[in-house]
Amino acid sequence: MLMNTSSKLATLSGRTLLCATSQFEDVITIQTRQMGRRQPKQGKPPILPPAKKVLYHVVNAPWQKPEDVEELLWRRHAYNNAIVSLREVFRAELAQNASHGAGIEAMKDAESRELDELIAENEKVNEQKRVARAQREESDAKATKSVILDEIHAELEKRNAEKKAAEAEVRAAIARADNFVSRENLETKILEALEKPTIYDFAIDRAGNRYYVPEPVKYQEGTPTRQKGRLYDQTLGTQHGNVVEANKNVHQSATV
Structure with a gap:
């Protein structure tokens, strides 16, 4: 009996030791796994104590005087x-x-008649x-229309x-058509x-006098000039050609 008991105790102690060893290994494994995880944000500063969980808020009304309560109740x-x-x-x-004919139905009829009267008045105004x-x-x-x-x-x-x-311009042009x-x-x-040549070439001085080119001769007289490049260049002066004074010209234009 003693041998069996001692053997049983040895077996139980061995099993207990194995279970404790396996549990310790599991704890170490869980701890090593959680060490690499990011810690969650805390809802309060770490220095504050843990908050009490509030399930509901009880409103405690202040006590009133008995006479005030009686007055309010009355x-x-x-x-x-x-x-x-x-x-x-x-x-x-x-x-x-309703017994005299002025119940809810009568009120509805009166309201409908009033609405009809208001609609008719509105139509009249419109x-x-x-x-x-x-x-x-x-x-x-x-x-x-008058403006247009x-x-x-x-x-x-x-x-x-x-x-x-x-039309006047055309008539004048037709009248000049003979020429x-x-x-x-x-x-x-x-x-x-x-x-009878018409001369349009003239010179003008500061006073406004016009010096027209003398009338060209029909036939060349005398010895012709040797200058060929500037044959038609002439310097007009008081001794050359016809002179038309500015005052006479202005007077004639005003008269016309």
């Missing part, structure tokens, strides 16, 4: 009694009005405004004036130009 009962009485009065009035708007639009249209007609009349007068000026150079009178005009 007022509450009085208010409730008044409300109940008013409800009864209203119910009685509604029942009385019709008046529509008539006034139509008159205003008609007057505005007439004013716009005035502009058209002014434009027509302007065009008629331009037309008359153009125009054509294929038929080309030789005659050339001979007239040679006999």
